[in-house]
C-alpha cells in the first residue's frame with residue numbers, strides 16, 4: 001500500500017533500542033509504514049501520497065508526560081491563570097482584566113503565583129482588593145500549598161482575628177492577629193470549599209483546553225497522576241466519543257481516608273475507564289508531602305535555621321504495614337502502583353512495599369513507579385532496576401533556584417542534599433527513567449524539561465551554577481525518558497514512544513535538531529508540527545505541515 005504521508009529531509013531520531021537515526025518516515029492509516037533513508041521511504045510513494053520536505057528539521061516520537069494533572073490544570077487554565085506572568089504587578093493586572101472580562105462569574109478563582117513573587121512569600125488581601133473589590137477572589141499558588149484571598153473571601157468564610165488556625169494549616173496574620181490574605185495548606189480550604197466547584201461540562205472543557213495546549217508543545221501521551229470519579233467521567237465522555245486528542249493513562253486516586261475495601265471499586269473503575277485513548281490502569285498513592293513545609297519523609301532529621309538536627313523526620317501518610325498491604329492488593333489485581341515520594345525515607349519505604357508485593361504475588365511486567373524521587377539514599381538506587389520500578393521524575397526541578405538553595409538544602413542533612421534528584425545515578429544503576437512535568441506545578445514544555453535535564457540549570461532561572469553536575473543526563477537519554485520512557489510508564493511502549501514500523505504515527509517535528517545546540521537555545525526551537533496517529537493536530541502557521549494532512 002502506498003503511504004498517505006511521507007516526511008523527508010529531516011533528522012529522524014527514532015528512539016528505537018539502537019537509538020538509530022533516519023532521514024524519512026512514511027505513514028499509512030495512522031501508523032508508521034517505514035522509516036529509513038530517503039530512497040527506501042520514497043518507495044512507498046503513490047499518486048495520492050502527500051510528500052512534505054522538512055528541510056533539516058528534527059523528527060521525534062511525540063513526547064510523553066508521564067506525570068501531570070492534565071484535566072485539573074487544563075481547567076485552571078480556563079479560569080484566572082497567572083501562568084507565565086512575571087511578578088506582582090502583572091499578576092494584579094491580569095486578575096483585574098479577568099474580572100472585567102467575566103462579569104457573569106460570581107467568584108474570581110485562579111492559580112499560578114509563587115511564594116518568591118512576594119515579600120515573605122505572603123501576598124495580601126489589600127493588594128487583591130484593589131483589583132477585585134466586589135466579589136470573592138481566591139488564587140492558589142503554583143504548588144497548591146497556599147492560597148491568596150481578598151477581603152470579600154475572608155468575610156464569606158468568616159475568617160477574623162478570632163479564627164483559630166485549622167489542623168494542618170496556617171492563616172497568615174498581622175501583629176494584631178488579623179488575617180492578611182494568605183492561607184497556607186489546610187487553611188486554604190476555609191475559602192476554597194466555598195468557591196464554585198467545576199461542573200462536568202467545565203471538566204470536559206478543561207481537558208479539551210489541556211489537550212490543545214499539549215498538542216502545541218508536541219506531547220502525544222500523558223499520565224494524569226490523580227484521577228477521581230468526577231474527572232474519570234469527563235475523560236470517559238471524551239474517550240467514548242473519540243474526542244480525546246491524546247492518549248491518557250489514568251492513575252486512580254487511592255482514598256487515604258479509606259482502606260482495602262476500595263480495591264474492588266478501583267477494579268470496576270479501571271474496566272469502565274479503559275475506552276478509546278483512555279486507560280485507567282494505575283493507582284496513585286501519596287506517601288509523603290514536600291520539603292518546603294517539612295512534610296517529606298526523610299531518613300535523617302530536618303535541620304533548624306542554625307543547621308542543628310531537629311527531631312522531625314517528616315510525615316507518613318500510611319504505616320509501613322498499610323502501604324505494604326495496599327500495594328500488594330493493587331499489584332495482585334494487575335494495577336501499576338504509582339507512589340508520590342519526595343523524601344529518601346518515602347522512597348525506601350515505597351520500594352520496600354513494592355518488593356514485598358512482588359515477593360507475595362510473583363514478578364510480572366508491572367509498571368510500578370515512584371514519582372518525583374527528590375532524595376534517594378545511595379543504597380536504594382540499585383533497587384529501581386532490581387525491582388523493575390520506574391523513576392518518574394520532573395527534570396525541571398533539578399536546578400539551584402531559591403526553593404532549592406534557600407528553602408530546601410539548608411534544612412536537610414548534607415548526605416541527603418548530596419543526592420538530590422539522582423537521575424544519572426539511577427540510569428547508571430540500570431533503572432528506568434520517565435519524565436513527567438507535574439503540570440501545573442511546572443511548565444509541561446518538553447524543551448524546557450530537556451534543557452534543564454542536560455544542564456542541571458534552568459535556562460530561564462537566575463542561578464548560574466548547575467545543581468550536582470554529576471547528575472546531568474546526555475541529551476539522548478533525556479529524550480528517551482521523555483518519549484519511550486514515558487510511554488513505558490503509561491504501558492504504551494508497544495504502540496507509541498518510538499518511531500518504528502507498525503507503531504502509531506505519534507510524532508513531533510521541531511524546527512532544528514537539538515543535538516548540537518546549547519541547552520539554553522532549546523527554548524527558541526519552534527514546535528513546527530505534532531501528529532497523533534498520523535493526523536496533524538498542530539502545525540505552526542506557514543510551516544511545511546500547515547494546511548491539513
Ligand SMILES: [Zn+2]
Pocket residue numbers: 067068069225438
Ligand atoms: Zn503530581
